[in-house]
Amino acid sequence: MSSPKKALLLVGSPRGRDSSSEALGGYLLNRLKEHGMETGKVYIHPSMLTERGQAEMLQAIDRSDLLILAFPLYVDSLPAPVIAALETIAEHRRTKVRKEQKLVAITNSGFPEASQMDTALAICRRFASETKIGWAGGLAIGGGEALHGRSLAEAGWMARNPRKALDMAATALAEDRPVPKETVDIAAKPLIPRWMYVFVANRWFKNEAKKNGAQDKLYDRPYQA
Amino acid sequence: MESETYMKALILNGSRKGDRFLDAASDVLSHTLKGAGYEVDPLILRDLKIASCKGCFDCWVKTPGVCSTDDEGRLVPMKMMQSDLMIYLTPIIIGGFSSELKKGLDRITGALLPFLTNVNGEIHHPFRYKKYPKILGIGILPQPDEEAERIFRTLVNRNALNIHDKGHSTVVYRNDSHERVAEKIKALLAEAGAAK
Numbered sequence: 281m282s283s284p285k286k287a288l289l290l291v292g293s294p295r296g297r298d299s300s301s302e303a304l305g306g307y308l309l310n311r312l313k314e315h316g317m318e319t320g321k322v323y324i325h326p327s328m329l330t331e332r333g334q335a336e337m338l339q340a341i342d343r344s345d346l347l348i349l350a351f352p353l354y355v356d357s358l359p360a361p362v363i364a365a366l367e368t369i370a371e372h373r374r375t376k377v378r379k380e381q382k383l384v385a386i387t388n389s390g391f392p393e394a395s396q397m398d399t400a401l402a403i404c405r406r407f408a409s410e411t412k413i414g415w416a417g418g419l420a421i422g423g424g425e426a427l428h429g430r431s432l433a434e435a436g437w438m439a440r441n442p443r444k445a446l447d448m449a450a451t452a453l454a455e456d457r458p459v460p461k462e463t464v465d466i467a468a469k470p471l472i473p474r475w476m477y478v479f480v481a482n483r484w485f486k487n488e489a490k491k492n493g494a495q496d497k498l499y500d501r502p503y504q505a
Numbered sequence: 506m507e508s509e510t511y512m513k514a515l516i517l518n519g520s521r522k523g524d525r526f527l528d529a530a531s532d533v534l535s536h537t538l539k540g541a542g543y544e545v546d547p548l549i550l551r552d553l554k555i556a557s558c559k560g561c562f563d564c565w566v567k568t569p570g571v572c573s574t575d576d577e578g579r580l581v582p583m584k585m586m587q588s589d590l591m592i593y594l595t596p597i598i599i600g601g602f603s604s605e606l607k608k609g610l611d612r613i614t615g616a617l618l619p620f621l622t623n624v625n626g627e628i629h630h631p632f633r634y635k636k637y638p639k640i641l642g643i644g645i646l647p648q649p650d651e652e653a654e655r656i657f658r659t660l661v662n663r664n665a666l667n668i669h670d671k672g673h674s675t676v677v678y679r680n681d682s683h684e685r686v687a688e689k690i691k692a693l694l695a696e697a698g699a700a701k
Contacts, residue, residue, distance in 0.1 A: 406653065489565075502571050
């Protein structure tokens with residue numbers, strides 16, 4: 281396969297443009313643009329709601345050489361609409377011969393350990409294998425929720441490792457190479473120390489509950505048997 | 506926990522429409538559970554109106570424990586918390602759960618508290634409730650597939666770890682006889698300490 285020319289970002293977060301998935305995937309997309317690639321973007325959740333949306337998503341995929349799947353970790357796996365999209369893409373590729381393509385996955389979660397995303401990335405890799413799409417690698421950003429929709433530039437010092445990893449990934453992908461292991465390791469480094477992440481997250485949840493007037497209900501058990 | 510305490514079994518059926526083998530496996534599962542003394546509550550997720558999780562955290566910080574989307578997705582955590590066993594029954598799709606099963610599971614987040622805590626060296630959410638059901642997974646494959654089975658079993662275990670427990674799973678093949686399916690289910694219940 282010659283060097284990829286068109287890269288498509290598939291944003292797999294229900295928060296869409298305000299998501300960490302968009303921030304991470306969008307950063308990589310911009311770097312690939314600087315490497316001379318054409319770029320495009322599809323939001324999976326709204327696309328999967330209608331037949332037309334699904335058809336347009338499949339057309340965009342068919343036109344692309346490199347697929348970037350960016351999604352948050354939901355219950356140890358991919359969000360349901362993203363799984364539904366992968367099922368749809370797999371079926372689409374089964375019925376027609378498709379051109380050679382590559383897939384890179386970027387996932388983030390509310391847990392600081394990147395290893396918690398191993399299973400989700402194993403599913404992405406398996407999807408690539410079943411659909412005969414080349415696997416270009418998976419990046420797991422531990423504690424990516426801390427970005428909370430901010431761009432990697434806006435996140436400043438905290439996002440230094442994701443920026444470095446995605447810069448390296450862009451260079452490799454633009455040269456049609458898989459993401460190097462060193463890049464995966466850099467991406468896996470926590471955005472902030474684990475103790476600090478836990479402290480900030482717990483305080484954030486309490487503050488949000490207070491803003492909503494729900495601070496006295498935080499421990500409610502509405503479905504207690 | 507003694508097996509006598511397991512009395513209610515929730516089946517989260519993640520089958521696709523027209524999957525006769527999985528429907529038959531569901532019947533075998535219900536029959537086997539009833540034989541073991543369970544009250545069985547089968548939830549066929551494809552027949553329910555369940556919107557996808559919005560990632561809004563309302564179930565943590567606005568209406569704690571309850572999803573702000575008022576649809577049949579609320580049944581999943583409600584029935585979960587009223588069960589002793591929660592059994593995933595799903596075709597194994599690219600190693601994981603079907604999107605039908607996953608759309609239900611994505612709506613149970615509020616069953617845990619939002620906060621983060623260390624559980625055996627890994628960060629997880631603390632319990633909202635005193636007691637959670639055992640999680641069992643039954644995956645359906647056309648034939649043996651080492652990688653897909655490994656991913657599936659790991660995923661069930663990871664889900665169980667969220668409630669600080671150990672998961673249990675089995676894989677059924679589409680050419681298994683009903684008797685063989687029943688044997689596998691009985692072995693699964695025994696492994697989980699949930700058989701009479």
